[in-house]
Amino acid sequence: MGLLEALTMAADSTVPTGGAASAIPTMAAPPQAVLLDFFFPGFSMFSNAVQKYLHIDLNLYIPLVLLCGAFTFIWRYFSEYFWGLAESHLMSVVDIRTDDEIYNMLMAWVASQRFAQGARRFVVNTNLNSRSWFLWRYDDDDGDDFGGDEDPTATTDSKKKKALAYTPTFGSHWFWYKNRLLIFRRIQNQQQASFLVASEREEISISCFGRNPWVLKELLHEARLAYLKRDEAKTLIYRGTTKSGSTDATWQRCMARTSRPFSTVILNDKVKTDLIDDVTDYLNPATRRWYSNRGIPYRRGYLLYGPPGTGKSSLSLALAGFFKMRIYIVSLSSVSASEENLASLFAELPRRCVVLLEDIDTAGLTHTREDAKNDTPSEDGADADEPPKRKVNKNGTPAAPVQTPPIGRLSLSGLLNILDGVASQEGRVLIMTTNHLEKLDKALIRPGRVDMIVKFDRADSQMIESIFRAIFAPLEGDDAPPSKVHGEKVVRFNPEDEQKKANDAAEATRKRDEIVAKVERLSVEFSAKIPAHEFSPAELQGYLLKNKRKPEAAVEGAEQWVLDTRKEKKEKELKEAEDKREAEEKAKKETEETKEETKATAEATATATAAAATPAAVDDKTKPAEEDAAASKPKLEVPTVTIDAVKAKDDVIVDANSPGAKTPGGDSGYGSH
Numbered sequence: 271m272g273l274l275e276a277l278t279m280a281a282d283s284t285v286p287t288g289g290a291a292s293a294i295p296t297m298a299a300p301p302q303a304v305l306l307d308f309f310f311p312g313f314s315m316f317s318n319a320v321q322k323y324l325h326i327d328l329n330l331y332i333p334l335v336l337l338c339g340a341f342t343f344i345w346r347y348f349s350e351y352f353w354g355l356a357e358s359h360l361m362s363v364v365d366i367r368t369d370d371e372i373y374n375m376l377m378a379w380v381a382s383q384r385f386a387q388g389a390r391r392f393v394v395n396t397n398l399n400s401r402s403w404f405l406w407r408y409d410d411d412d413g414d415d416f417g418g419d420e421d422p423t424a425t426t427d428s429k430k431k432k433a434l435a436y437t438p439t440f441g442s443h444w445f446w447y448k449n450r451l452l453i454f455r456r457i458q459n460q461q462q463a464s465f466l467v468a469s470e471r472e473e474i475s476i477s478c479f480g481r482n483p484w485v486l487k488e489l490l491h492e493a494r495l496a497y498l499k500r501d502e503a504k505t506l507i508y509r510g511t512t513k514s515g516s517t518d519a520t521w522q523r524c525m526a527r528t529s530r531p532f533s534t535v536i537l538n539d540k541v542k543t544d545l546i547d548d549v550t551d552y553l554n555p556a557t558r559r560w561y562s563n564r565g566i567p568y569r570r571g572y573l574l575y576g577p578p579g580t581g582k583s584s585l586s587l588a589l590a591g592f593f594k595m596r597i598y599i600v601s602l603s604s605v606s607a608s609e610e611n612l613a614s615l616f617a618e619l620p621r622r623c624v625v626l627l628e629d630i631d632t633a634g635l636t637h638t639r640e641d642a643k644n645d646t647p648s649e650d651g652a653d654a655d656e657p658p659k660r661k662v663n664k665n666g667t668p669a670a671p672v673q674t675p676p677i678g679r680l681s682l683s684g685l686l687n688i689l690d691g692v693a694s695q696e697g698r699v700l701i702m703t704t705n706h707l708e709k710l711d712k713a714l715i716r717p718g719r720v721d722m723i724v725k726f727d728r729a730d731s732q733m734i735e736s737i738f739r740a741i742f743a744p745l746e747g748d749d750a751p752p753s754k755v756h757g758e759k760v761v762r763f764n765p766e767d768e769q770k771k772a773n774d775a776a777e778a779t780r781k782r783d784e785i786v787a788k789v790e791r792l793s794v795e796f797s798a799k800i801p802a803h804e805f806s807p808a809e810l811q812g813y814l815l816k817n818k819r820k821p822e823a824a825v826e827g828a829e830q831w832v833l834d835t836r837k838e839k840k841e842k843e844l845k846e847a848e849d850k851r852e853a854e855e856k857a858k859k860e861t862e863e864t865k866e867e868t869k870a871t872a873e874a875t876a877t878a879t880a881a882a883a884t885p886a887a888v889d890d891k892t893k894p895a896e897e898d899a900a901a902s903k904p905k906l907e908v909p910t911v912t913i914d915a916v917k918a919k920d921d922v923i924v925d926a927n928s929p930g931a932k933t934p935g936g937d938s939g940y941g942s943h
């Protein structure tokens with residue numbers, strides 16, 4: 271017999287169909303059964319069935335069940351209470367914020383621990399970092415290495431990127447660290463805003479027994495060091511941006527690039543050495559003391575100027591990589607570069623870093639706010655907020671026509687305040703870049719703000735040769751043997767193999783020397799075909815990269831490339847000039863149209879005002895005959911309508927003050943008029 275049938279029969283036996291009789295079993299049922307039936311509908315039916323077929327009286331066990339429930343409840347309540355007491359009085363706890371970089375550091379550390387890898391329930395990620403957007407590292411050159419498992423099916427190249435990281439799931443996880451028992455707790459906070467993704471809603475803490483939190487601090491320190499070690503050979507790049515949907519500016523970590531060696535930036539050797547020496551001296555702790563003893567602000571500024579694509583940004587990145595500093599980049603021509611934003615960005619800068627201010631010749635800095643309002647560019651492009659002596663034309667040349675910046679954008683005085691003001695962090699290396707040195711105000715590049723100016727130029731013949739060599743000369747690691755494939759057998763020592771390896775190495779060196787000699791010869795040929803000081807290194811690099819495995823083809827096609835590029839540039843210039851002319855004409859036309867519209871509106875308003883004043887001022891007898899004629903015309907013309915509207919409005923005002931008077935729009939007085 272099925273359970274369902276048994277239940278039905280039991281129900282039939284306890285619930286007779288008769289009217290008054292149906293009340294008997296219910297009344298006979300013990301009060302505890304009634305109570306249980308109330309909380310668990312159908313319980314008495316179930317217990318009757320059990321008693322009938324299994325001969326077990328569940329009613330006997332009810333007190334036991336209730337006792338267990340009460341005990342569990344009390345246990346939970348008291349354990350939570352005592353645990354809370356213990357936590358607040360006998361334990362040390364560190365809470366980790368998910369919107370801070372320490373979250374990334376700690377999670378990377380946790381993922382590499384045995385307790386995390388052995389967890390039976392865990393969270394798996396390919397990217398461990400906080401989903402808080404400004405900590406999100408979406409563009410790292412190399413994937414993160416968490417010490418997680420590699421995907422055996424992945425190709426060798428993508429293996430690192432696809433590494434999986436395992437972290438314990440929500441709850442408390444106990445582990446040993448330096449012979450101390452610690453608890454890693456991960457809680458999902460449901461009360462936070464629902465639009466936040468899971469990892470933003472989580473709360474993380476680590477606790478230890480004892481009132482001294484030294485072990486927690488040591489753990490955090492270790493996690494931080496391990497995290498920074500991973501980025502050691504990289505240059506961390508931060509960009510100043512505004513959060514989407516907000517006006518607050520903040521630094522967004524956008525990349526961790528393998529540091530660019532200084533040697534790969536082609537520049538006069540002396541300039542490079544001077545620059546490195548200068549920065550080395552500046553970063554020396556003794557120099558800092560020297561500055562502070564003399565009350566001189568401890569800052570150093572560099573100005574890199576030259577045409578686009580000549581290596582200004584590359585040098586800044588190489589410099590940051592060389593000195594193992596983070597680089598913080600803001601483009602002053604970006605929409606978000608307002609005075610407020612820049613001030614808050616500068617206030618957030620760390621103590622030791624490189625700040626790269628790109629495009630400082632941007633419109634707002636060669637053009638004052640006052641000018642922007644009046645739309646009358648200053649004679650020399652200097653800031654009106656500056657003392658008059660700065661307004662004198664600096665180099666005797668007429669200032670280049672400047673774009674009017676939108677009101678509220680960065681002004682020169684604003685930038686100077688930020689660079690010198692309290693918000694500007696001492697100890698940073700400031701690099702400013704521009705394509706137009708002549709546009710800059712002297713105040714911006716005076717010593718103290720800019721201590722060294724480096725000129726970048728289009729490639730001369732030596733640079734052309736160097737660029738050619740940089741692209742085609744074989745470098746260490748260019749053709750490295752493929753890394754060991756998963757599961758490959760370990761090769762045992764064999765003298766014959768060793769001899770073969772030595773021969774191969776000698777052969778490779780000979781071949782390499784041959785290639786170097788060939789590239790050397792071709793670089794001279796290439797340089798002879800490219801006119802000096804006409805093309806930027808970026809343009810040359812672009813051309814050579816198209817033939818990166820065919821140096822001979824690159825040399826062969828050089829003359830044709832020069833002709834094509836010249837033609838292209840000419841066409842581009844013509845098109846730009848044409849576009850500019852069209853834009854100017856359009857703007858002029860629009861201005862004229864606006865002027866005409868304004869004039870027409872002014873005339874209409876004047877006529878309306880005059881007409882409104884006429885009835886009071888003019889005597890009935892002297893009313894011109896045409897006015898009568900006009901009154902008989904249908905009221906369709908614009909000025910007439912305006913007059914009526916004005917009159918009607920006047921009536922409304924008068925009416926509103928005289929009780930009982932009617933207002934236009936019917937008896938109610940409400941409506942549109």
Ligand SMILES: Nc1ncnc2c1ncn2[C@@H]1O[C@H](COP(=O)(O)OP(=O)(O)OP(=O)(O)O)[C@@H](O)[C@H]1O
Nearest residue numbers: 534535536537577578579580581582583584807808
């Ligand atoms: N002097 C140089 N040495 C080596 N590479 C260079 C040099 N100049 C330019 N390049 C190459 O050209 C590209 C663009 O260079 P980069 O961005 O540094 O130029 P830039 O002067 O900062 O340009 P812009 O003024 O437009 O910002 C890079 O890929 C870089 O490798």
